[in-house]
Amino acid sequence: xxxxxxxxxxxxxxxxxxxxxxxxxGYDAVVYESATVGEHFRRYGPMRLFTPFHMNSTGLxxxxxxxxxxxxxxxxxxxxGAELRERYLLPLARLEELSGVVVEGARVIAIARDGFxxxxxxxxxxxxxxxxxxxxxxxxxxxxxxxxxxxxxYATPNATGPSGLPAEGEERIQEQLESHLPxxxxxxRPRYAGRRILLVGDxxxxxxxxADLDELVRSGGEGAKTxxxxxxxxxxxxxxxxxxxxxxxxxxxxxxxxxxxxxxxRESSWLRRHEGATILSYRAIPSGAIEVTLSDPPGKERxxxxxxxxxxxxxxxxxxxxRELQIHLCYASEGPMALAAAILGAQxxxxxxxxxCLDQVAHGPESxxxxxxxFYVLGAKSYGRNPNFLLSLGxxxxxxxxTLLGAAEPRLNAAAR
Numbered sequence: 427x428x429x430x431x432x433x434x435x436x437x438x439x440x441x442x443x444x445x446x447x448x449x450x451x452g453y454d455a456v457v458y459e460s461a462t463v464g465e466h467f468r469r470y471g472p473m474r475l476f477t478p479f480h481m482n483s484t485g486l487x488x489x490x491x492x493x494x495x496x497x498x499x500x501x502x503x504x505x506x507g508a509e510l511r512e513r514y515l516l517p518l519a520r521l522e523e524l525s526g527v528v529v530e531g532a533r534v535i536a537i538a539r540d541g542f543x544x545x546x547x548x549x550x551x552x553x554x555x556x557x558x559x560x561x562x563x564x565x566x567x568x569x570x571x572x573x574x575x576x577x578x579x580y581a582t583p584n585a586t587g588p589s590g591l592p593a594e595g596e597e598r599i600q601e602q603l604e605s606h607l608p609x610x611x612x613x614x615r616p617r618y619a620g621r622r623i624l625l626v627g628d629x630x631x632x633x634x635x636x637a638d639l640d641e642l643v644r645s646g647g648e649g650a651k652t653x654x655x656x657x658x659x660x661x662x663x664x665x666x667x668x669x670x671x672x673x674x675x676x677x678x679x680x681x682x683x684x685x686x687x688x689x690x691x692r693e694s695s696w697l698r699r700h701e702g703a704t705i706l707s708y709r710a711i712p713s714g715a716i717e718v719t720l721s722d723p724p725g726k727e728r729x730x731x732x733x734x735x736x737x738x739x740x741x742x743x744x745x746x747x748x749r750e751l752q753i754h755l756c757y758a759s760e761g762p763m764a765l766a767a768a769i770l771g772a773q774x775x776x777x778x779x780x781x782x783c784l785d786q787v788a789h790g791p792e793s794x795x796x797x798x799x800x801f802y803v804l805g806a807k808s809y810g811r812n813p814n815f816l817l818s819l820g821x822x823x824x825x826x827x828x829t830l831l832g833a834a835e836p837r838l839n840a841a842a843r
Contacts, residue, residue: 429453429571429572429800429831430453430454430571431453431454431455431456431569431570431571431572432444432445432448432453432454432455432456432570432571432572432573432574432831433455433456433458433534433555433557433568433570433572433573433574434448434455434456434457434458434573434574434576435457435458435534435573435574435575435576435577435747436457436458436459436460436575436576436577436578436805437457437458437459437462437463437464437465437515437519437528437530438464438465438466438467438515438576438578438805439464439467439482439483439510439514439515439805439817439820440576440578440804440805440806440817440820440821440823440824441457441459441574441576441577441805442457442463442487442515442518442519442524442528443484443486443487443518443820443821443824444574444576444804444824444827445457445524445527445528446486446487446490446518446521446523446524447486447824447825447828448828449523449524449527450486450523451828451831451832453831455527456527456529456568456570457524457527457528457529458529458532458533458534458557458559459528459529459530459531459532460531460532460533460534460577460581461530461531462530462531463511463515463516463519463528463530464510464511464515464516464519466507466578466580466581467507467508467510467511467515468507468508468511469507469580469606470506470507470508470606470607471506471507471508471607471609471612472506472507472508472609472611472612473506473507473607473634474504474505474506474679475504475505475506475507475510475679476504476630476673476677476679476680477504477677477816477817477818478501478502478503478504479498479499479500479501479502479503479504479505479510479514480501480502481816481817481818482505482510482514482817482818483498483514484821484824487514487518490518490521490523491514491517491518491521494517494521494522496517498513498514499513499514504679531561531562532559532560532561533559533560533561534557534558534559534560534577534747535558535559535560535565535746535747536557536558536746536747536749536750537555537556537557537558537573537747537748537750537751537801538555538556538750538751539553539554539555539556539750539751539798540553540554540555540556540569541553543750544749544750544751544752550752550798550799551799551800554569554570554571555569555570555571555572555573555800555801556568556569557569557570557573571800572800572801572802572831573800573801573802574802574803574804574827575747575748575801575802575803575804575807576803576804576805576807576820577744577747577805577807578805578806578807579741579742579743579744579806579807579810579811580606580741580806581741581744582741582742582743582744583605583606583737583739583740583741583742584739584740584741584742584811585739586626586657586705586735586737586739587704587705587706588704588705588706588721593705593706593707593708594706594707594708595707595708595709595710596708598708598710599708599710599716599735602716602733602734602735603734603735603736603737604734604735604736604737605737605738605739606738607631607634607635607638607738608635608736610635610638610639610641610642611638611641611642615642615649617734618639618642618652618734619642619645619647619648619649619651619652620648620649620651620652621652621653621732621733621734622653622654622655622715622731622732622733622734623639623652623653623654623655623732623733623734623735623736624654624655624656624657624716624718624732624734624735624736625639625654625655625656625657625736625738626656626657626658626705626735626736626737626738626739627658627737627738627739627740628658628659628661628665628666628667629666629667629738629740629813630666630667630669630680630683631738632656632658632666632738633666633683633684633687634683634687635736635738636656636687636690636691636697637683637686637687637690639652639654639696639697640690640694643694643696652696653696653698654696654697654698655698655700655718655730655732656697656698656699656700657700657703657705657720658699658700658701659701659702660701660702660723661701665687665688665691665699665701666684666687666688666691669684669782670782670784670785672782672784672785673782673783673784676784677784700720700722700728701723702722702723703720703721703722703723703728704720704721705718705719705720706719706720706721706727707719708735711731713731714733715731715732715733716731716732716733716734716735717729717730717731718730718731718732718735740811740813741806741811742760742810742811743760743761743803743807743810743811744807745760748798748801751796751798751801752796752797752798753796753797753798753801753803754796754797755810756810758811759809759810759811759812760810760811761803761807761808761809761810761811761812762794762796762803762808762810764792764793764794764795764796765789765793765794765808765809766810766812768789768790768793769786769789769809769812772786772787772789782814783814783815783816784816785814786814786815786816786819787819788819788822788823788826790826791826791827791829791830793826794808794823794826794827794830795830800831802823802827802830804820804823804824804827805817805820805823806820808820808823
C-alpha cells in the first residue's frame with residue numbers, strides 16, 4: 427500500500443517535528459493531540475530542562491522558524507519546560523507547513539487495522555489503520571496509511587505500592603496525590619506550604635522537589651512549617667539514584683541540582699527519611715488527612731499522617747491504544763521489542779554499568795519496525811519504562827521512520843527534495 431496519509435499521536439516535541447518532516451517530504455499528515463500543543467511541557471512548567479536548546483530542537487524546525495521571522499533561543503540556552511513550549515513548540519505548530527495539521531482536544535482511544543482483528547494474519551499492510559478519536563462532539567473513526575505513536579509516557583504515572591502495585595487505598599486519595607512536579611514557588615505553594623508531605627521517589631524529579639521544598643521552608647511564614655516524610659530506595663547510604671559521570675560532567679544544571687539536593691538531605695531538619703521502606707496503604711481519615719502505613723526493611727510497620735502525597739516514581743507507556751494491533755513488546759520495559767533488544771545489547775554485559783541518557787545512541791530504522799506494518803512508536807514511549815530517553819534520540823527516530831516510509835514509496839521523498 428502506498429503511504430500517503432500519516433496519523434501522528436501527540437503534539438509534543440517529537441510529534442510536531444515528525445509532522446513537519448512528513449509535510450516537507452510530501453505526505454499528508456494529521457496530529458491528534460488529546461489536550462493542547464506541548465501539554466506535557468506545559469505541566470513541567472517552570473522546571474529547568476537539563477539539556478540545552480539545540481538538543482531539544484531540530485535543524486529543520488529551527489530553519490523553518492527563522493525563515494518565518496521567529497526569534498529563537500540561543501543554541502546553548504537552558505530553558506524551562508514552559509519556555510520550550512512557548513518559544514519553540516507553539517511557534518512550530520503555527521508554521522504554514524503545519525496549518526490545519528494539528529487537531530487539539532482529539533484523544534486517540536484505540537487503533538485497529540481496517541478489516542483485521544488482532545489475531546488475523548495475512549496482508550495487513552494492504553489495509554489502512556482505523557483510529558477511534560474522542561473529541562468534544564463525541565467519537566469518530568478516521569483512517570490513515572501509517573501511524574506514529576508519539577504520545578509519550580507523562581500521562582501514565584507508576585504506582586507507589588509494593589513491587590510496582592498500587593498501595594491499598596491509593597485510588598481513593600487521588601485528589602491529594604500528585605504524580606508530576608508541582609510549581610512549588612508558584613501556583614502549587616498554597617497546596618504545600620505548612621503541610622505534612624509524603625514524598626516518594628529518588629530520581630531527578632525527586633531531587634528537584636527536595637530543592638523546591640527547601641526553598642519553600644526557607645521562604646518563611648506558612649512555608650517554614652512544611653514537613654516532609656521521604657520514602658526512597660535503600661542505596662547503601664546514597665539518597666538519590668546515581669547519575670552517570672558523563673551527565674554530571676556535561677550537564678551543569680544537573681550537576682548543580684545533584685550537589686544541592688544532596689546537601690539539603692544531609693542538613694535539613696524538616697525532612698525525615700524512610701530509606702528502603704515500602705508503602706502498604708493509604709487511608710483517608712475524618713480530619714481530611716491521610717494515614718500512611720509503611721513497612722520498614724526489617725518488616726516493622728509504621729503509621730503516620732500526611733496532608734498530601736507527592737509521588738515522583740516514574741511513568742509507563744499506555745499500551746491500550748494499540749491493543750488491537752500486532753506489536754511485540756519487551757517483557758521488562760514494555761517498549762517495542764526490536765528497539766528494547768538493541769538498547770539492551772548496547773549496554774554490554776553489565777546492564778547496570780551506569781549508562782545514562784547521554785550514552786544512548788540511535789539504533790537505526792530496523793529497530794523501529796513492528797510486526798504491524800507502518801506502525802511506529804517514537805519518543806519517550808519507544809523506551810517504555812526505561813527512563814534513559816533523550817529528546818535528540820526522538821529526532822533521529824523521525825529521520826529513521828522517514829527512511830522506512832521512503833523505502834516503500836521513494837517517489838514522494840524524491841519529489842520533495
